[in-house]
Amino acid sequence: xxxxxxxxxxxxxxAFGVRKRLAVVGTMTLxxxxxxxxxxxALPVDASGEMLDLPWRMSGLARLAAVxxxxxxxxxxxxxxxxxxxxNFFPTALAVAAVVLAVLVLTTPIAIYAVLVLGLLVPVGxxxxxxxxxxxxxxxxxxxxxxxxxxxxxxAALALSASLGRDQPPTTFxxxxxxxxxxxxxKLAAIPFHTHAALLASEVPASALALYFGVxxxxxxxxxxxxxxxxxxxxxxxxxxKVQDLLLALGIASSLGGAFLATxxxxxxxxxxxxxxxxxxxxxxxxxxxxxPGIIGAMAIALVTGAAATQQLLAAGTxxxxxxxxxxxxxxxxxxxxxxxxxxxAMIGAPPLVAFPGHFFVELIAYSYSGWMGTALVIATxxxxxxxxxxxxxxxxxxxxxxxVEPRPIAGVVGALVFLVLLIGGVQPDxxxxxxxxxxxxxxxxxxxx
Amino acid sequence: xxxxAIVAVTTLAANSARQLRYMAVAFFGVALAAHLxxxxxxxxxxxxxxxxxxxVASTVLFVAAGDQRFGEDPGWRLWxxxxxxxxxxxxxxxxxRPATGDEINTDLFGPDPSGVTTEVAAFWLxxxxxxxxxxxxxxxxxxxxxxxxxxGTQLLVGMVPGPDLALTLLLxxxxxxxxxxxxxxxxxxxxxxxx
Numbered sequence: 001x002x003x004x005x006x007x008x009x010x011x012x013x014x015a016f017g018v019r020k021r022l023a024v025v026g027t028m029t030l031x032x033x034x035x036x037x038x039x040x041x042a043l044p045v046d047a048s049g050e051m052l053d054l055p056w057r058m059s060g061l062a063r064l065a066a067v068x069x070x071x072x073x074x075x076x077x078x079x080x081x082x083x084x085x086x087x088n089f090f091p092t093a094l095a096v097a098a099v100v101l102a103v104l105v106l107t108t109p110i111a112i113y114a115v116l117v118l119g120l121l122v123p124v125g126x127x128x129x130x131x132x133x134x135x136x137x138x139x140x141x142x143x144x145x146x147x148x149x150x151x152x153x154x155x156a157a158l159a160l161s162a163s164l165g166r167d168q169p170p171t172t173f174x175x176x177x178x179x180x181x182x183x184x185x186x187k188l189a190a191i192p193f194h195t196h197a198a199l200l201a202s203e204v205p206a207s208a209l210a211l212y213f214g215v216x217x218x219x220x221x222x223x224x225x226x227x228x229x230x231x232x233x234x235x236x237x238x239x240x241x242k243v244q245d246l247l248l249a250l251g252i253a254s255s256l257g258g259a260f261l262a263t264x265x266x267x268x269x270x271x272x273x274x275x276x277x278x279x280x281x282x283x284x285x286x287x288x289x290x291x292x293p294g295i296i297g298a299m300a301i302a303l304v305t306g307a308a309a310t311q312q313l314l315a316a317g318t319x320x321x322x323x324x325x326x327x328x329x330x331x332x333x334x335x336x337x338x339x340x341x342x343x344x345x346a347m348i349g350a351p352p353l354v355a356f357p358g359h360f361f362v363e364l365i366a367y368s369y370s371g372w373m374g375t376a377l378v379i380a381t382x383x384x385x386x387x388x389x390x391x392x393x394x395x396x397x398x399x400x401x402x403x404x405v406e407p408r409p410i411a412g413v414v415g416a417l418v419f420l421v422l423l424i425g426g427v428q429p430d431x432x433x434x435x436x437x438x439x440x441x442x443x444x445x446x447x448x449x450x
Numbered sequence: 451x452x453x454x455a456i457v458a459v460t461t462l463a464a465n466s467a468r469q470l471r472y473m474a475v476a477f478f479g480v481a482l483a484a485h486l487x488x489x490x491x492x493x494x495x496x497x498x499x500x501x502x503x504x505x506v507a508s509t510v511l512f513v514a515a516g517d518q519r520f521g522e523d524p525g526w527r528l529w530x531x532x533x534x535x536x537x538x539x540x541x542x543x544x545x546x547r548p549a550t551g552d553e554i555n556t557d558l559f560g561p562d563p564s565g566v567t568t569e570v571a572a573f574w575l576x577x578x579x580x581x582x583x584x585x586x587x588x589x590x591x592x593x594x595x596x597x598x599x600x601x602g603t604q605l606l607v608g609m610v611p612g613p614d615l616a617l618t619l620l621l622x623x624x625x626x627x628x629x630x631x632x633x634x635x636x637x638x639x640x641x642x643x644x645x
Contacts, residue, residue: 051616052613052615052616052619053612053613053614053615053616054613054616054617108612108613108616108617110607110610110612110617111613111616111617111620114617114620114621114624115620117624118620118623118624118627121624121627121628121631122627122631124631124634124635125631125634128634128635128638131638131639131641131642131645132641132642132645137635137638137639137642138639140635140638141588141589141592141635141639144589144592144596144631144632144635145583145586145592145596148583148592148595148596148599148600148628149580149583149584149599152576152579152596152599152600152602152603153576153580153599155603155607156572156576156599156602156603156606159603159606159607159609159610160606162610162611162612163606163609163610163611171545172545175545
């Protein structure tokens with residue numbers, strides 16, 4: 001496994017060298033991703049090893065998430081190659097792929113954290129473009145600041161908690177866990193730490209935005225859950241209700257706030273980004289319930305939301321480019337518009353897509369936790385539904401005399417592929433949910449170690 | 451203790467520097483002193499890797515400056531950052547110091563196996579980094595804040611039992627990436643401003 005991570009890393013360096021030769025760098029990037037996906041699929045579950053005393057293990061969740069996230073990356077690379085050539089994107093995608101694999105298989109919390117922060121910093125190069133004409137460099141700088149602040153604060157808290165004896169006063173652990181939770185909220189753009197996400201949504205290229213919200217944000221969420229399990233901090237969280245309350249508050253604020261902001265947005269990208277934030281709020285509530293269904297729902301939401309975000313953001317980018325100075329409309333790119341609407345179905349957790357079980361589990365467990373919490377999550381879902389419906393209505397407000405498929409309809413093809421996969425997953429949810437359930441078991445065992 | 455004093459003074463020098471090149475040199479001083487603090491677990495290979503990464507990071511920032519005069523005037527931010535960092539270091543040390551029975555060595559020279567010197571340096575660097583990052587107007591001071599925070603984090607990670615060399619390597623790579631991302635932003639912000 002370490003060899004594959006190294007291969008992706010080295011290919012990223014080579015790709016940086018030849019990044020302006022699109023045919024070479026595109027082929028190289030897709031081939032490396034295909035090799036990595038094949039290797040992950042071929043590797044048996046629970047395969048493990050060690051490098052420089054750093055242990056790794058391919059769990060069921062790691063395999064599932066790796067296939068989904070690397071697959072999403074491959075689709076993104078294909079879309080950029082065909083439709084929106086951006087030189088820096090290819091090496092960035094390969095570096096992110098290496099980071100995703102490392103985060104998923106490493107079992108040392110600080111190592112996971114360090115690799116994650118590295119991965120979150122890499123897209124800074126892809127966020128920045130045509131700096132004289134827009135505020136992309138400001139958006140990239142704000143992202144850099146948030147990642148650095150959250151990343152190093154969280155890592156320091158994690159290191160301190162690992163070096164402390166368990167006989168410390170409870171306030172010490174509360175403080176450290178609170179810092180860790182806030183650090184992850186900063187990286188996940190959870191409300192009220194979402195200001196950089198708002199600027200990113202309007203200023204950076206759609207493909208880079210999809211890379212961040214479609215791949216890196218779900219990876220960050222999975223890393224958060226894994227670090228909680230592996231760091232041994234979960235029993236302290238159970239004993240001290242305040243941390244659980246903080247997680248629930250962040251989750252509810254993100255759910256309702258994200259839905260509210262999505263409802264008020266007129267730009268397609270913002271609708272997609274705020275829907276992601278609302279769904280991450282759902283996922284945070286799921287984790288905060290510290291229950292089996294909540295954890296399964298949370299992880300499922302994080303993964304499916306990433307795929308849906310990729311679908312919607314790529315479609316939004318295509319629609320904006322085709323519309324030029326006008327408002328994006330389905331008349332200029334009907335397949336991309338359909339892909340955006342299809343992504344909306346996944347964002348709201350509509351059946352029969354595989355997005356449904358996650359939302360259902362989290363909302364159900366939230367109701368059993370408290371009536372008002374369940375109601376808040378349902379209201380948030382309704383808010384996202386309204387936002388997505390508004391966006392769809394704006395897209396299809398005008399109809400041409402004859403529908404004509406746009407040239408190079410890559411966003412539509414990617415959208416159709418993602419929708420098909422989510423549909424197949426929804427018809428046969430076991431394959432998707434079982435590895436997540438196995439992780440939930442590990443989580444619950446870490447919660448009550450005896 | 452001498453190294454702790456050097457860390458404090460060089461941090462103040464980096465914080466107060468108006469030119470990015472002075473800032474980069476001062477940061478290398480901070481990192482060098484911080485990684486040489488001996489808490490009894492100092493390993494040559496780890497020190498060499500960490501110092502090399504700090505040197506690369508400083509060089510990247512030095513080169514990104516382009517010319518001698520380029521930088522960011524800290525103005526009142528210097529005082530805010532210093533006061534906040536001092537207060538936060540004291541508070542962090544009071545609340546987060548591990549309760550160990552080790553004797554604290556306050557000699558000017560020599561190792562401090564209790565780890566107090568390392569912890570104070572780490573808290574100081576983290577607090578300074580946060581204060582600089584939060585008050586920064588652009589990528590010049592933002593990069594310095596991020597690198598100081600990372601150096602503080604490296605000191606704390608060094609105290610955790612586990613795969614020391616692997617973590618040192620990872621954090622060193624991270625430091626280089628932080629410097630590269632910071633330099634990229636510095637160059638682009640400058641291009642956008644001068645357009």
